[in-house]
Amino acid sequence: MGIGAPKAGTTLIAGILASHSEICLSEPKELHYFNSEMAYIHPEGNPNLSKSASWYNKHFAHCSVNAIKGEFSTGYLYDLDAPA
Numbered sequence: 872m873g874i875g876a877p878k879a880g881t882t883l884i885a886g887i888l889a890s891h892s893e894i895c896l897s898e899p900k901e902l903h904y905f906n907s908e909m910a911y912i913h914p915e916g917n918p919n920l921s922k923s924a925s926w927y928n929k930h931f932a933h934c935s936v937n938a939i940k941g942e943f944s945t946g947y948l949y950d951l952d953a954p955a
Contacts, residue, residue, distance in 0.1 A: 873943030874953075881943045888941070895934030897942035902930055904942075906950035917946070 873888075875881040882900065889896045904919050904927050919926075931940045947953040 872941060872947070874947045875943070875945055876948055877945045881945060885943045893937075893939055895931065895938035895940050897930040897940070898933060899930070900942065901944045901946070902927065902942050903944045903946045905953045906944065906946040907952040908946075908950050 873881055873885060875884070885896055885900055888894050902919065903917055904922070906917055907920055908915060908917060930942070934940050
């Protein structure tokens with residue numbers, strides 16, 4: 872899980888990690904699945920929070936079974952509920 876501030880290098884770090892043969896990142900990079908608010912980039916609330924685990928997992932369908940999977944969502948940094 873990549874968590875960082877917007878415009879602070881998360882895309883660069885994600886690219887470096889994705890270049891490793893055993894790491895596969897989500898498509899798109901930012902899924903915003905675990906945060907309840909999207910305040911800094913979207914209106915209040917997050918429609919992705921109520922989506923199923925299968926919705927989340929489909930963003931890794933391109934990954935091999937044994938790959939280390941991850942995603943970067945800058946919204947997690949600002950949301951107190953995201954770590955839970």
